[in-house]
Structures are given as structure tokens and as C-alpha cells.
Amino acid sequence: MTAHKSVKRRRVYSRVVGVIATRADLRLATRMSHPPDLFELRLDLLVGLEKELEKKISMLRTPLIITARHPDEGGANNLSLARRRELISRFLPQAQYVDLELRSVKACQSLLDLARRKNVRWIISFHDLDSAPNPRSLHAKAHMAKSWGADIFKVAVRVDTTAQLLRLLDFASKRDADLPVSAMGIGKLGALSRVLLAQCGSAFVYTSLSEPRVAGQMALEEFRAALRAFGIRLKSGRPMN
Secondary structure (H helix, E strand, O other), X not given: OOOOOOOOOOOOOOEEEEEEOOHHHHHHHHHOOOOOOEEEEEXXXXXXXXXXXXXXXXXXXXXXXXXXXXXHHOOOOOOOHHHHHHHHHHHHHHOOEEEEEHHHXXXXXXXXXXXXXXXXXXXXXXXXXXXXXXXXXXXXHHHHHHHHOOOEEEEEEEOXXXXXXXXXXXXXXXXXXXXXXXXEEEOOOHHHHHHHHHHHOOOEEEEEOOOOOOOOOOEHHHHHHHHHHHOOOOOOOOOOO
């Protein structure tokens, strides 16, 4: 009989991310007295503001995630792969994390290798705006992300029903790929999913700085109020190890 080795799982603490998606978000982020643990720059939504970003990025007092989302996974402005790579490369020196979709990893291997040389960590992500894949499918994607060298696997899927929410919670709670997971729901039960997943130890919980851009996303202060209402205290800013 083959002995099974026990897998030592990483201990994960949730951290709150504020998404900068507009010029107004950027201005607000530079003035916040109580910022989130990290900011995410949605570069696909900030096209045309690159020079302003470069001037103000040093005023953001928390680490940065940068991403330029694939059009088929919610990305704006129908950006080509070359344009997305260009945007990410431009802001890579200021980033602590770069987020690329699982579908883009092979085509962006040189960019990820450059990120690694600059000590920028990798988030490999998957977004399904229309449905909630079963946990088995999500586990397979998490294992694939780990095989590519991800530091975190991020998943955002549709949760309009209790059954969909439970599938996402089941996936997020098991983490059998021994890889930190950032999980969130989109849709009617998206807000509830984000509170519950924070309690489950989702590596990152994403919030908007102004008006939410997708159903189920919560504004930063709304999310903080929800945590207080549920009696949840996040160990924010703690390392993932």
C-alpha cells in the first residue's frame, strides 16, 4: 500500500483590495486616510491615463496589483494581447503583484519571467461572468495555475443562486492545490459571497472605491461595515506563508 504524504497547507490571511478603475478612483486613492491593504490598477479601464498614473502612483501608500484584463473575462476597451502586455510592462516596476488570466499565461511567459526577476508575484486568474463551474473544474484550474508558478489563484464566478454560492464556498474552503486562493462571487449573491469568503480565508477580497462595476461587488466602506455587522475581523496585512 502506498503511503500518502500529508500536505502542509499555507496559512492564509485575507487582505482587502481597493480597485482603481477611473480617474476619480485614482484621486480618491491618493487622499485616503484609511486605505485598503492593496490597490489594484485596472489598466484596461485606465487607458489614456497612463501619464497621470505615472505622476500619482508614488502617492498610493499601499502595495499595488496591476492587471489589464482579457476582453473575454470582463476586460474593457477590447485591448489586444500586445497592448495589454505593453501596459503591464510599463507599470511592472511599481507593482507587488501582476494578475494574468490562466488563458493568457502561455502567451505572456516572457512577461511573467520578467516579473519574477523583479520580485513581482504572480496572480493567475479565471473569471466566468455567466456561470459557476463545479468545484472539480475549479480545482483543475487551480492545479494548472500552480503548475505555471502562480503565487495566488484568483477566481471570480457567477453566484445568482444558493447552489452556485455553495459550489464556490466548497472550492474555496478545500484549497487542495496547496495554493492561496482569492475567490469571489459576481451576481445576486456576490456581496454575501465576499463576506463569507473573507471569513473562509480568501487571500484577497476585492472592493470598489466608488460605484461598483459588477453586480455583487461591494464598496470598500460597505464591505468594512458588513464585516463589523457579521463580527468578522480580518488579520489584514499579514503575510501569506
